[in-house]
Amino acid sequence: MFDIKYRQYAIWVMIALLVFSVLIVVDLVFLPHEKTEETIESYGFLTQGNTKEVVGYRYLTDKGTKFSINKDYIRGDQVTIQRTLLFKEIVDIKTPSRDYTKLLASGFNGFTLVLLVILAVSCGISVFNLWGVDPIPVNRYHNFVMFTAFVFFCTASMWFLFN
Known part of the structure; x- marks a missing residue:
């Protein structure tokens, strides 16, 4: 078990991504x-x-x-x-x-909307698991950060390709 140096920065970036992706989904689905x-x-x-x-x-x-x-x-x-x-x-x-x-x-239609929902869910799970003060294995930290980064890259790529 190791204490990750940039853990808090990763958590705040994931919270920002979570808020942004949830705002887009709420705007697309629930608002008039x-x-x-x-x-x-x-x-x-x-x-x-x-x-x-x-x-x-x-x-x-x-x-x-x-x-x-x-x-x-x-x-x-x-x-x-x-x-x-x-x-x-x-x-x-x-x-x-x-x-x-x-x-x-x-x-944000079709597959891009699906990727956006996956991004929101992965950010939520990552923040929930990384939030504590207990040390976590480096591999688990990298899995949470890299999966979220990969889904964000895919979502941004799809949005830039079709806009």
């Missing part, structure tokens, strides 16, 4: 959303690797909103967009004829 009507001005293709296969479309609206849709093209110019209140993340996209919410790739 604001609805706006916008017009699509331009779009681009999302391609995969060297094959140049189109895997999605990136759109820009007249109010400056940018979002991505997987594997489908939005027919028509008018869209209804719902955003969260705190972080202004897009959670719902509809046209008068179709709902594109399940195809939404940008923001």
Whole structure:
């Protein structure tokens, strides 16, 4: 058993990550959303690797909103967009004829939301286990810190790739 030198710093970083990830999840799931009507001005293709296969479309609206849709093209110019209140993340996209919410790739939707929930749970478990004053094995400390860092890296990578 060893006393870890930077244990308190790791705990405070994990508490900050926990608070941030819980705020995002609460904003996405529990708080009401604001609805706006916008017009699509331009779009681009999302391609995969060297094959140049189109895997999605990136759109820009007249109010400056940018979002991505997987594997489908939005027919028509008018869209209804719902955003969260705190972080202004897009959670719902509809046209008068179709709902594109399940195809939404940008923001904290789909797999990125799952990673965000995993990040919140791992931070909570890590803080709970590291909080005490009792010495812990270095291997356990590294497991908690490195798993949380890995999940944070995956979440941030997915968010940067699709935004």
